[in-house]
Amino acid sequence: MSPVRDKITKGTVSARRDVPSSIARPEYVGRKVAATWQGGDVHDAETIEKIRISAKIAAGALAEVGRHVAPGVTTDELDRVGHEYVLDHGAYPSTLGYPGAAGRPPFPKALCTSVNEIICHGIPDSTVVEEGDIVKVDITAFKNGVHGDNCGSFIAGEGSDEARQLVEVTHEAMTRGIKAAKPGREVNVIGRVIEKYAARFGYESVRNYTGHGVGPAFHTGLVVPHYDAAPMHDDIIEPGMVFTIEPMLCMGSEASHEWDDGWTVATDDGSWVAQFEHTMVITDEGAEVLTLP
Ligand code: MF3
Ligand code: CO
Ligand code: CO
Numbered sequence: 001m002s003p004v005r006d007k008i009t010k011g012t013v014s015a016r017r018d019v020p021s022s023i024a025r026p027e028y029v030g031r032k033v034a035a036t037w038q039g040g041d042v043h044d045a046e047t048i049e050k051i052r053i054s055a056k057i058a059a060g061a062l063a064e065v066g067r068h069v070a071p072g073v074t075t076d077e078l079d080r081v082g083h084e085y086v087l088d089h090g091a092y093p094s095t096l097g098y099p100g101a102a103g104r105p106p107f108p109k110a111l112c113t114s115v116n117e118i119i120c121h122g123i124p125d126s127t128v129v130e131e132g133d134i135v136k137v138d139i140t141a142f143k144n145g146v147h148g149d150n151c152g153s154f155i156a157g158e159g160s161d162e163a164r165q166l167v168e169v170t171h172e173a174m175t176r177g178i179k180a181a182k183p184g185r186e187v188n189v190i191g192r193v194i195e196k197y198a199a200r201f202g203y204e205s206v207r208n209y210t211g212h213g214v215g216p217a218f219h220t221g222l223v224v225p226h227y228d229a230a231p232m233h234d235d236i237i238e239p240g241m242v243f244t245i246e247p248m249l250c251m252g253s254e255a256s257h258e259w260d261d262g263w264t265v266a267t268d269d270g271s272w273v274a275q276f277e278h279t280m281v282i283t284d285e286g287a288e289v290l291t292l293p
Contacts, residue, residue: 005132007270008115010261011125013108014076017083019092026142026218029097029106037217042240047146048281051215051242054091055148055279055290057141061085061093062150063293065111065139069154071131075113079124082139083110094140094147094218104262111139112151119248119256119265119273120209131157134167136275138246140218147218149244150291151277162251163272166203170249170274173197173205177226177245178280181287186234191225194247204254206273209265211244214279239282242290246277 019025028034043051065082086093093110100106107123114122114136115129122136129135138151153167176197177190195205211224225233226247248254252271259266267273280287 005116005130008118008127008266010259011075011127013123013125016108017080017110019087019096023087023090023092025092026094026147028099031099033099034218037220039216041213041220041222041243042238043215043242044240047215048240048242050144050146051148051279051281052290054141054143054146055150056293057086057089057091057143058139058148058150058279059291059293060089061139061141062137062152065137066152066154069129069135069137069156071129071156073129075115075122075124075127075129078113078137079109079111082137086110086139086141089141091141091143094142094149098218100262107263111137113137114273114275116272117267117270119206119267120275121263121265123261123263129156132159132163134159134163134272134274136273138275138277146215148279148291149214149218149277150279151246151275153274153276165201166249166251166272167274169198169201169203170247171276173247173249174245174276174278177247178278178287178289181237181245181280181282183237183239183282183284185237186230187224187237188228188230188233190245192228192230195227198249203249203251206248206250206254206256208256209248211246213243215242237282239284241282242279244277244279246275248273248275
């Protein structure tokens with residue numbers, strides 16, 4: 001079902017990369033938990049303009065890292081590229097030092113690299129990317145007090161037909177979710193269209209990890225499922241809302257487990273996964289994608 005390739009295993013994580021003290025850190029860096037955001041998900045025009053800037057930096061970083069995905073590169077090298085891009089644009093890479101679950105270490109790098117059967121939150125390390133791998137890169141920029149978050153799937157080299165189809169269908173699933181996000185509808189409409197589209201190809205949509213409100217907080221508390229969660233998650237979509245849509249589709253079962261590093265999430269059956277993510281603002285007409293370079 002999924003192409004033949006050794007399973008991904010833990011590599012060696014390099015030393016933490018520096019961030020100059022001139023770059024402002026999010027409040028959670030150096031703390032055990034991120035503060036709970038109380039300010040809701042509808043933002044004023046000034047805040048949205050700031051989110052546009054962070055989202056554009058995140059999108060530029062994603063494109064730059066994507067250009068470096070090729071057989072032979074290490075995921076640590078991809079982290080270096082993303083880390084430097086974000087700093088060069090006066091922003092902080094939001095995942096660096098993001099608090100983990102109770103008793104777990106903070107995330108140690110500037111982006112997540114999740115290869116093949118790794119669903120999400122893979123830690124960049126000495127892992128060498130091989131021909132045909134699907135490399136998910138998830139990178140977030142923080143500037144002027146707000147975050148912009150995005151993810152893309154890149155195939156190293158040409159890739160198998162199955163891998164290319166999974167990546168294309170996942171991108172189309174995200175696009176359909178974005179088109180469904182109109183004011184007045186419930187948030188759960190988004191996951192319904194994503195899950196339905198994935199099922200046409202026999203793919204399962206991951207349930208345990210979701211889209212989220214984003215902006216003044218990395219994760220505001222608003223949850224955007226990528227499956228049909230109705231009657232749950234009936235929050236009404238409103239103009240001025242900012243959130244992500246970030247479906248993860250699996251060739252096989254979406255059942256997953258976490259590695260003992262406290263972060264890496266893998267499919268139980270080893271089936272391969274693709275993911276795309278955009279940050280968007282809701283307007284009177286629908287969703288406007290902000291994470292564009
Ligand atoms: N960027 C991821 C998301 O889309 C979150 C990564 S948190 C990390 O929500 F700590 F794993 F990096
Ligand atoms: Co992300
Ligand atoms: Co996100």
